[in-house]
Amino acid sequence: xxxxxxxxxxxxxxxxxxxxxxxxxxxxxxxxxxxxxxxxxxxxxxxxxxxxxxxxxxxxxxxxxxxxxxxxxxxxxxxxxxxxxxxxxxxxxxxxxxxxxxxxxxxxxxxxxxxxxxxxxxxxxxxxxxxxxxxxxx
Amino acid sequence: xxxxxxxxxxxxxxxxxxxxxxxxxxxxxxxxxxxxxxxxxxxxxxxxxxxxxxxxxxxxxxxxxxxxxxxxxxxxxxxxxxxxxxxxxxxxxxxxxxxxxxxxxxxxxxxxxxxxxxxxxxxxxxxxxxxxxxxxxxxxxxxxxxxxxxxxxxxxxxxxxxxxxxxxxxxxxxxxxxxx
Numbered sequence: 001x002x003x004x005x006x007x008x009x010x011x012x013x014x015x016x017x018x019x020x021x022x023x024x025x026x027x028x029x030x031x032x033x034x035x036x037x038x039x040x041x042x043x044x045x046x047x048x049x050x051x052x053x054x055x056x057x058x059x060x061x062x063x064x065x066x067x068x069x070x071x072x073x074x075x076x077x078x079x080x081x082x083x084x085x086x087x088x089x090x091x092x093x094x095x096x097x098x099x100x101x102x103x104x105x106x107x108x109x110x111x112x113x114x115x116x117x118x119x120x121x122x123x124x125x126x127x128x129x130x131x132x133x134x135x136x137x138x
Numbered sequence: 139x140x141x142x143x144x145x146x147x148x149x150x151x152x153x154x155x156x157x158x159x160x161x162x163x164x165x166x167x168x169x170x171x172x173x174x175x176x177x178x179x180x181x182x183x184x185x186x187x188x189x190x191x192x193x194x195x196x197x198x199x200x201x202x203x204x205x206x207x208x209x210x211x212x213x214x215x216x217x218x219x220x221x222x223x224x225x226x227x228x229x230x231x232x233x234x235x236x237x238x239x240x241x242x243x244x245x246x247x248x249x250x251x252x253x254x255x256x257x258x259x260x261x262x263x264x265x266x267x268x269x270x271x272x273x274x275x276x277x278x279x280x281x282x283x284x285x286x287x288x289x290x291x292x293x294x295x296x297x298x299x300x301x302x303x304x305x306x307x308x309x310x311x312x313x314x315x316x317x318x
Contacts, residue, residue, distance in 0.1 A: 052218055056262055057274075060184070061177045062170075063293045065278045066222055066260035069215040076218075078260070081278050081291035086170055108166040115165075121172040128173070 027112050038116045040103040041123045041134035042095060048074055051092045051100050054129040062125060064088065085109055088122075101137060102126065183297055185274040186304045187266070188311065193219055196263045196271055199310040206306065209259060219263035229255035229281050250283040252290070275303055 023029050045051060048071070055076050056066060064078035067087075074092040079085060088106045095101045104122055106113035113119070123134040188196060197216055204211070209223035234251040241249040261275045277294035 049218065053264060056218065056220065057264070060260070060262060060274055060276055061173060061181060063177075063180070063276070063278075065258050065276050065293075066213075066220055066262070068213040068222065069218045069220040071215060071217045079258075079278075080170065080293075081280060082170075082293065083291060084164070084167075084170075085291065086166065106166070106171070108170075109164060111164075113166050117168070118166050118171040121168075125171070125173040 030114050035114065036103070037137060038114070038119050039105050040101055040137040041126075042099045042101050042137050043130055043132050043134060044098060045100050045130070045132060046094060046098065048092055048094065048100060051102065051130065052076060054126060055090045055092065055102065058122070058126045058129045059088065059090070061129070062122070102134075180295065181274070183295070183300050184276055185272050186307070187270055187272050188308075189269060190271055190311075191265050191267075191269055193263050193265055193271060195314065196273060196311070197221060199314050200261050200263070200273060200275075200307060202314070203303065203306045203310045204259065204261070206310075207303075209257075221261040222259070223261075224256055224258045226254060226256050229253055250285045250287065250289065252281050253284045255279050255281045257294075273304075273307065275300065 019029055043051060052069065052071060052074060056069065056078075059066065059076065059078045062080065063082070064080045064086075067077040067079055069076045075089060077087070077089045079087045086106060086108050088104060090102060090104045092100055092102050102123075104119060106118065106122075127134045190196060194216065197214075197219065201211065201214075201221060204221065204223045207225075208227075209225045211221065211223050213222040214220060229252040231252055238249045238251045241247050257277065257279045259275055259277050261273060263271055263273050265271045277299060279290075279292060279294060280288055281290040283289040
């Protein structure tokens, strides 16, 4: 009986460390500013179509299959499956008169990707497709 | 001695729960968003060049081939040269069925077998010069077993698949060019 109570307490303590339901729905555990900075890069171009086409080519190089694309809105969504499900949405929008901001957010199985490293790898691949360097967004 | 072993057991249980709880936090594989050395070969396998700068015509011909192959169009954005299509097909494998029967007969166990698969493709056209365009197609599939679980999810890299698709696309472009 004591062991059972100990097990239940352990479970509560360990699982209690998981995010509460509203945090899982809104993903508010990380700072909005920090997340945007991890997920965004600026490119010195004003050509939205060219940027979106480069994003699509990069996603294909990374073995994604495109789910949808919208030139008007400047978005591409794609999914990679390899024993897991990796879904990615990339948006492209102009900033000022000389730059395009590319933002990518990814979901790995049932969790958001918040680690900066996968995004750095993605933008490194996108830089090659764009023939432009990706600049950090302030 | 008994309290020591109790503490030890408690510690092990704690570790077990930590492992279980962290099991719901699988990490993204480092290579998932990294350009792999084989990406260049895959690109070659999945891409063909055509002597036309008419992207609309290429998309029409590609859609025709996808329809010939039984795909349903899910999404399109012609201004970005994008077609997305999918189809659901039977995934039953005779070997798996035979194994299931044997396992049920000799071990009284229910062995899950593949029953259905969803095949997805995205096809992207791109004008690369005033006279040339490329078409790149990527296939993937998700397989479900008879317990409703995803048993397999993978990109399809079989070169013959791509060769056959592009053979059909070349034929489709010829037919469309000749109004057939």
